[in-house]
Amino acid sequence: MAGLRPTLHHLNNSQSQRILWLLEELEIPYDLKLHQRVKQRAPLEMKETHPLGKAPQLETGDGRVIVESLVIAKYLIDTYDKTGKFKGDGNKNDWIRDDELCNLASASLGAPMVVEVIMTAAVKLTPFFVRPLISLVHRQLRRGYSGPELDLYFKYLDAQLGNQDYFMGSAPGRADFILSFPVDTCTGAGFIDLKKYPKMEAWHARCRERPAWKRSLEKGNGYDMTFNF
Numbered sequence: 001m002a003g004l005r006p007t008l009h010h011l012n013n014s015q016s017q018r019i020l021w022l023l024e025e026l027e028i029p030y031d032l033k034l035h036q037r038v039k040q041r042a043p044l045e046m047k048e049t050h051p052l053g054k055a056p057q058l059e060t061g062d063g064r065v066i067v068e069s070l071v072i073a074k075y076l077i078d079t080y081d082k083t084g085k086f087k088g089d090g091n092k093n094d095w096i097r098d099d100e101l102c103n104l105a106s107a108s109l110g111a112p113m114v115v116e117v118i119m120t121a122a123v124k125l126t127p128f129f130v131r132p133l134i135s136l137v138h139r140q141l142r143r144g145y146s147g148p149e150l151d152l153y154f155k156y157l158d159a160q161l162g163n164q165d166y167f168m169g170s171a172p173g174r175a176d177f178i179l180s181f182p183v184d185t186c187t188g189a190g191f192i193d194l195k196k197y198p199k200m201e202a203w204h205a206r207c208r209e210r211p212a213w214k215r216s217l218e219k220g221n222g223y224d225m226t227f228n229f
């Protein structure tokens, strides 16, 4: 299996950037198919490889197409990380912590983040004469739900880092790759101020300084998470 060359179907300004980053960290040969958003959505051609038509999609080289970022990241690390560099450095940095943080990133933190994404889009897309009303609803939702929830999860993540460089120890693990997307979204779109969470801010900067991250940006087709549409 490890001899087979995977292909990443990648979409600009999307969560598949974290899979591209992981592929660069693994330093394995892979093919990259770049897809470009059309009116913010994935192009129809992405349905040629998987009926959901979303990114990321990973073709394994033996004809299988894997979807869902958590599963793709697990497959890549299980298959290609032969030295265990990205599997956590032991003690409490084990698979339970990895799974907890990956699920927190996707399900728990994802919920208030999606509320912010939808309400931000709704405010921008509604005609100007109803915009004050939608803005009011957004502010109320932010005050009563998404704001406190995002703060809860970012505070928790800040504490989880402790004195570690990465969530899985001295090197990034699956949880770090997976968390990068909600953190990029929440900071890029201004849903949270990362300065309030100093360890998270340092972690974010540390991830962005990694040569593999920089290479992933060069190889991709854009990663603008500011939601300026």
Ligand SMILES: N[C@@H](CCC(=O)N[C@@H](CS)C(=O)NCC(=O)O)C(=O)O
Binding pocket: 011, 013, 014, 015, 016, 040, 041, 042, 043, 053, 054, 055, 056, 067, 068, 069, 070
């Ligand atoms: N749960 C999936 C989500 C896949 C997904 O929704 N991808 C977005 C990119 S962030 C997408 O393709 N959006 C374009 C569209 O739905 O048209 C995962 O973890 O990979």
